Amino acid sequence: MPVDLTHIRQVMLEADCLYTEAEVEAAIDQVAAAINAELAERNPVVFCVMNGGLIFSGKLLPKLDFPLELSYLHATRYRNETSGGELFWKAKPEISFIDRDVLIIDDILDEGHTLGAIIDFCRHAGASAVHTAVLIDKDHQRKARPNLKADYVGLSCIDRYVFGYGMDYKGYWRNAAGIYAVKGM
Helix, strand or coil: CCCCHHHHHHHHHHCEEEEEHHHHHHHHHHHHHHHHHHHCCCCCEEEEEECCHHHHHHHHHHHCCCCCEEEEEEEECCCCCCCCCCCEEEECCCCCCCCCEEEEEEEEECCCHHHHHHHHHHHHCCCCEEEEEEEEEECCCCCCCCCCCCCEEEEEECCCCEEECCECECCECCCCCEEEECCCC
C-alpha cells in the first residue's frame, strides 16, 4: 500500500519542536565528553543500533577521541508502526566482544524492551561490561524493568510520540533536524 506523503508532511507541519538542532548538538557534545572521560582506556566495541541510532552515532563517534571498534546491530519491535511488538533481530553483531566493554548507541530509551534485550544479548555473549548511550530518554513510569536507565543520556523528553535525529514517524522524518512531537500523540 502506498504511503500518503501528504499525511507525512502534515505531521511535520503540525509537530511541536521539543528540541532545536542546536540544543540536540549541545547534548551530543555533553554525551561525548562523558564517554571520553569514562571509556577512553577501555578499548570498547561500539554498536550502533540501526536504524534509529544511525544519526546519533554519526554525530557522536567523531567526538570520541580514543581508539574503538565499530559495528552495528539491528533489532526492532516497531517495523514502521507507531507501537511496538515482539523483538525481531534483523542483524546480530558480527564483531567479537567477548571479555570486552561494549557501548550500545541508540536513539531513544522509551519503555526499553529493545534496549534491554540487546543488553542481555551482549552480557550473555561474553561482554565484560555493557554501557548504553541514548539521545533521548522518555520520561514516564513504564520502563520494561525497574531502574532501567541508560549510562549516557543526551536529553529527556515528555511522554509523547517523538521523531527526528534518527527517530521516525511511520518510517519517515528520521532526517528531521531537531526533536519533534507528533500533534495529539
